[in-house]
Amino acid sequence: MSKLVGFYRDHQMTAPLAVAQQSAQMKPLAADLARSGILLVTTCARVEVYGEESAISNINSTIFSGSSYEHIEGAAAIAQRLAEIASSAHSQILGENYISDQLAKALEFVDPNLPIFQIARLAIDTGRAARQRQRFIASFNYDQIVRDIIADRFPDGELPNRLYIIGAGMLGRGLIRSGVGERFRSTVFVTRNPKNLRKRLRPWTDIQVALMRPAEIGYPREPQSIVVIATADVNDEYEATLQDALLRLEPRTIVDLSSIPVLSGAAVGKLNYVSMYDDEFLGFIEQNNNRLAPKLPILFSDIKTTLQTAQIYSLAKAT
Numbered sequence: 001m002s003k004l005v006g007f008y009r010d011h012q013m014t015a016p017l018a019v020a021q022q023s024a025q026m027k028p029l030a031a032d033l034a035r036s037g038i039l040l041v042t043t044c045a046r047v048e049v050y051g052e053e054s055a056i057s058n059i060n061s062t063i064f065s066g067s068s069y070e071h072i073e074g075a076a077a078i079a080q081r082l083a084e085i086a087s088s089a090h091s092q093i094l095g096e097n098y099i100s101d102q103l104a105k106a107l108e109f110v111d112p113n114l115p116i117f118q119i120a121r122l123a124i125d126t127g128r129a130a131r132q133r134q135r136f137i138a139s140f141n142y143d144q145i146v147r148d149i150i151a152d153r154f155p156d157g158e159l160p161n162r163l164y165i166i167g168a169g170m171l172g173r174g175l176i177r178s179g180v181g182e183r184f185r186s187t188v189f190v191t192r193n194p195k196n197l198r199k200r201l202r203p204w205t206d207i208q209v210a211l212m213r214p215a216e217i218g219y220p221r222e223p224q225s226i227v228v229i230a231t232a233d234v235n236d237e238y239e240a241t242l243q244d245a246l247l248r249l250e251p252r253t254i255v256d257l258s259s260i261p262v263l264s265g266a267a268v269g270k271l272n273y274v275s276m277y278d279d280e281f282l283g284f285i286e287q288n289n290n291r292l293a294p295k296l297p298i299l300f301s302d303i304k305t306t307l308q309t310a311q312i313y314s315l316a317k318a319t
Helices: 016-035 075-086 099-107 115-133 142-153 170-178 194-200 236-249 279-318
Strands: 004-010 039-043 046-052 070-073 162-166 186-190 210-212 226-229 253-256 273-275
Touching (some): 004 115, 016 039, 039 099, 039 115, 075 115, 142 226, 142 253, 170 186
């Protein structure tokens, strides 16, 4: 086995939108790279590759061509980095609860017998546990930010009409589970494939949601509704369909949680639209991060100690 190495680029190194755009371009490569023994991590805030040096050296220049990136070497350094990511210590929203599941999903492509799989699996478990031990948990997670924006748009007990969630992936389902739709008359999942989504929602016997296709939105106009965009799976055709639908609907506001904003400048000008890069959203993130940042040193120390203990235990078993 050759030396394990990693290369990464994240939102702390360059503009978050630029990383998000690169991540979207690289994401389809995950399965092919995994067949070469390479773990590809692509989230809204990062593009990272890990594996044996002999395998990564052939693709590194392609993935990061013309971009700045960092380089780490060795199993211990990689485990520390991935565990810190899994703990949400390197997320745009410190303490958010989605990143460890995103890492686990990325790992599904990799052969479980490879060293990089075993290291990443240990790192994910370590990061998750350290986050809980140190209570490194966001006060302004995505669901709370959405709640606060809803409260701002409907003050003094005004009752909203419907909540539309565009995207039924991890984030969209998490928002529904958090109860953000409890003030609304009803909640609607917007999907291009209602039949497939209906099957996925069968276990949700305790939650009532309606399903609609994008083309069905906006008949009639609903100025007392809220739309939350919670998907990154938007091609040009779907983007145009959504823009037409939302312009018809004319909701009170649209909260876009996509790392690459869905609406164009022309459409935004006609609607109350909040993306992750707007001052209102960034203000919530700043409040949260200022509260959690002092906990970072002890979180990193916790992770390092746990990984060192695991290494010692493994060596003891080997002998």
